[in-house]
Amino acid sequence: MANRRVLVKRRNSTRNIRKITRTMQLIATARFQAAFSRAVAGKPYTEKLAQLVGGLARAAEGLEHPLMQTHDEVHREALVVLTSDRGLCGGYNANVLRLVMEHLDARAAAGVETLVTMIGGKGISNFAFRGRELAEAITGIGDAPRFDQVEPIANRLMDDYTSGEIGALWVAYMKFISAGKQAPVVEKILPLSYEAAAGEEPASPVDYEFSPSPEELLDELLPATVRVQLFQAFTDAAVSEQVSRMVAMKAATDAAEDMIKRLTMQYNRARQTQVTMELLDIVGGANALA
Amino acid sequence: MNTFELSVVTPEAAVLDVEATYVTLPAHDGAIGFLRDRAPLLVKLDVGLLRAETPDGQRLLYVDGGFAEMVDNRLTVLTEDAKDPSDIDRAEAEARLAEAQGKLATDPVAMANRDKAVRRARVQARLGS
Incomplete structure (x- = not known):
């Protein structure tokens, strides 16, 4: 049983891996909490905005805006895909990209060309590997997306939409439902739907004074709604990424623990076998002499 | 109160x-x-x-x-x-103002964007320290 030393070596390296994965799990946990509180901090803005759009839509008697018009004649759409820059987060990127592929195939079958804006290094290399084209590739958003990073992307896509370059805008990301559940989704942002923009009917409508007119206010509010919807997708994705990494690293730590246990058992058995063999040798030698 | x-x-x-x-x-x-x-x-x-x-x-x-x-x-x-206005860097805002003013805008959208950038940078330059 000469493999005792090999077993010790393997056990030590597994221990080191466990140390690393456990640290990564702890880091992901801390980042998750930070990302989660950031996502929650943005909620009041979104809710208030929806409430204002709802109030205005009623005051302006219906909604009509370039961002709500459908362009059925345009056979080109834009899709923003949110993936992570870094790996070691389980099926996070793979799940989003699988859904994206399904979406792209379905749109292509419908005769629609899709311009993909890819966020995150993992998605970019995945598309390069598949030989698919990207309209734009952006990296370095990181796990704390700032509004001023997302704003230019949203503004550019809105300009493309109003000028008729694209007929729809979609965003694909990992939606954060709860700490135990995240689901990849492809959501439509443009054309803006009334429900998405205005939210629920308030209990008591307020009789506002408007400055400038409700129509002009809507001109500003609706683009703001689109921007914040896209931004929320970014913050949601950041939270989901950290959860995925946390779960993946927990699984890796647990697996390492199991392996250490198994290796320890093998090591002990090997040692016992060797002790027994040596004893047998000694007993055999003593017997031969007697 | x-x-x-x-x-x-x-x-x-x-x-x-x-x-x-x-x-x-x-x-x-x-x-x-x-x-x-x-x-x-x-x-x-x-x-x-x-x-x-x-x-x-x-x-x-x-x-x-x-x-x-x-x-x-x-x-x-x-x-x-x-x-907070004290977090605004005046020198940086002035640099951005100069950059925004120097930008060439040929269509209405670019023009609106430039005007907005100019106004923003001007106000920041005034408020910053």
Whole structure:
């Protein structure tokens, strides 16, 4: 049983891996909490905005805006895909990209060309590997997306939409439902739907004074709604990424623990076998002499 | 005290949540002042300085456009960026102003974007330190 030393070596390296994965799990946990509180901090803005759009839509008697018009004649759409820059987060990127592929195939079958804006290094290399084209590739958003990073992307896509370059805008990301559940989704942002923009009917409508007119206010509010919807997708994705990494690293730590246990058992058995063999040798030698 | 609630929220965070006695905001058509019991109002904002008189003293905040809503003695300011004027770097803002002014804009969208960038940089350069 000469493999005792090999077993010790393997056990030590597994221990080191466990140390690393456990640290990564702890880091992901801390980042998750930070990302989660950031996502929650943005909620009041979104809710208030929806409430204002709802109030205005009623005051302006219906909604009509370039961002709500459908362009059925345009056979080109834009899709923003949110993936992570870094790996070691389980099926996070793979799940989003699988859904994206399904979406792209379905749109292509419908005769629609899709311009993909890819966020995150993992998605970019995945598309390069598949030989698919990207309209734009952006990296370095990181796990704390700032509004001023997302704003230019949203503004550019809105300009493309109003000028008729694209007929729809979609965003694909990992939606954060709860700490135990995240689901990849492809959501439509443009054309803006009334429900998405205005939210629920308030209990008591307020009789506002408007400055400038409700129509002009809507001109500003609706683009703001689109921007914040896209931004929320970014913050949601950041939270989901950290959860995925946390779960993946927990699984890796647990697996390492199991392996250490198994290796320890093998090591002990090997040692016992060797002790027994040596004893047998000694007993055999003593017997031969007697 | 004749106070009302003032809250400033951005897509990233709730920046301010205080009781105020008097607030002035940079509205799209000039400064506008708020006191308690003002009639419900929804107003578009310009880039500029928010000034709030609170029982604990004056609070200043740079706001990057957006909207303000006054209902039931609750003034909510929605803006895409809000920060303490002392956090603004004047030299950097002046550099951005020069850059924005030098930009060539040929279509209406680019022109609007440039004007917005110029106005934003100009206000920041004035408020910054």
